[in-house]
Amino acid sequence: MKTIFIEAKYKGEFDVSKIGKLPSKVGVVCSVQFVNYLDKVEKYLSSKGVKVFVSKGNQANKGQILGCNASAAFTIKDKVDAFLYIGDGRFHPIAVGLNSDKPVFVFNPISGQFKELDKKVIVDYKKRKKGALINFYASENVGVLITSKSGQNINLDLINKKLEKFDKNYYYFMFETLEFNQLENFRFIDAWINTACPRIDEDIKVLNIEELV
Numbered sequence: 001m002k003t004i005f006i007e008a009k010y011k012g013e014f015d016v017s018k019i020g021k022l023p024s025k026v027g028v029v030c031s032v033q034f035v036n037y038l039d040k041v042e043k044y045l046s047s048k049g050v051k052v053f054v055s056k057g058n059q060a061n062k063g064q065i066l067g068c069n070a071s072a073a074f075t076i077k078d079k080v081d082a083f084l085y086i087g088d089g090r091f092h093p094i095a096v097g098l099n100s101d102k103p104v105f106v107f108n109p110i111s112g113q114f115k116e117l118d119k120k121v122i123v124d125y126k127k128r129k130k131g132a133l134i135n136f137y138a139s140e141n142v143g144v145l146i147t148s149k150s151g152q153n154i155n156l157d158l159i160n161k162k163l164e165k166f167d168k169n170y171y172y173f174m175f176e177t178l179e180f181n182q183l184e185n186f187r188f189i190d191a192w193i194n195t196a197c198p199r200i201d202e203d204i205k206v207l208n209i210e211e212l213v
Contacts, residue, residue, distance in 0.1 A: 010034055012110065016044040019107050020114040023081035026105075027053045028063055029073050029096060030086035034109060035061040041086065053079050068197045070095040077102060090121065091199065097122040132191070132207040139190035142168045143183070145206070147196035148176050154195045154209070162209055163193070180204050 010033040019041070028041055042052045056062045057071030065072050065085075070092075073083055077100040085093040088108045097104045097117055104117040136142065144159065163170060171189065180203055183192065192206040200206055 009036055010109065014040065014109045015112060016041055018112045018114055019044065019084070020105070022048075022050050022084060022105060023103075024049070025051045025053070025079065025081045027055070027073055027076045027080040027083045027100075027102075028086065029054075029065045029070070029083060029092075030063050031088075031092055032061065032064050034086045035064050037086065037109070038063045041084075045084075065092055065095065068095070068199045070099040074099045085117075090117070091202070093117045094121060094125065095199070098125065128205075129201070129207070129211060132201075132205060133211065133213075135205075136166075136191045136193070136207050136212070140169060141188055141190050142170050143186060143189040143192045144170055144172045145178065145192060145194045145196055145200070146172055146174050147178070148174060149196070159195055159209065162212060166212070 014037050022045065026045065028038060028045075030038060038054060042054065045052050053076045054063045055072045055075045057065070057069070057073075057075055059065065059069065059072060063072055073096045080102065082103040082105060083096050083100060084105045084107060085096055086107050086109065088110055093104045093106050094117070103119070105114065106117055107114045144163070146154070146156070146159070178196070178200065183189075183204065192204065193209055193212070194200050194206040195209045198208045198210065201208060
C-alpha cells in the first residue's frame with residue numbers, strides 16, 4: 001500500500017504584531033501548519049532588533065518540530081537566549097524547553113495569544129522523570145514497550161544492549177497502537193520502559209529508554 005503525506009497548512013489570519021517582547025537572540029520553531037509563515041515572523045522580529053535563528057534540524061522543513069523531535073531547537077540552543085514557538089497547545093513547546101533548558105515563548109496565531117511557557121511545567125516534568133528512574137532502579141520486573149510503527153520502532157538488538165547492564169527481569173510488549181488502560185492487566189510489572197514515541201510519558205508513568213543511565 002502506497003502512502004502519501006499531505007501537509008495541512010494554516011491559511012487563516014496571522015498577525016505578527018501580536019508577538020510580544022522577546023530577548024535579543026531568539027530561535028524560532030513551529031508546528032508544520034505554520035512553516036510557511038516563518039519568513040514573515042523573521043522579518044518582523046528583525047525589524048524590532050531581534051536576531052533570529054532558524055534551523056532545519058532533521059525534519060522536512062526549516063524550523064519544524066514534533067512533540068517527540070525538537071532537533072530544530074536543539075541544534076541552535078547555544079546561539080540563543082530563548083525560543084519562540086509558533087503554534088497552539090503545550091505539547092511542542094514543552095519538548096523545546098526540555099531539550100534546550102531555555103525560556104520558551106509561545107505565539108498562537110489562531111487565538112492571537114502570546115505568553116511565556118511556565119517554567120514550573122518543565123521543572124515538574126523533570127521531577128516526574130527522576131521519580132520514574134528511581135522506580136526503575138528499585139524494580140525487579142520491567143515491561144518494555146515496543147511499537148511496530150514505522151519511524152518509531154527501534155532495533156531489538158539496540159534495545160537489549162541498552163538494557164543488559166541492568167539486572168532485571170524483562171518482559172516485551174509489542175503493539176501498533178498502545179491502549180494505556182491495558183497495561184493495568186499486567187500487575188506483576190514494577191516499571192515500564194518505553195522504546196516508542198518518547199512523549200508517551202505524558203499519558204502514563206514510563207521511562208524512555210534514552211533516559212536510562
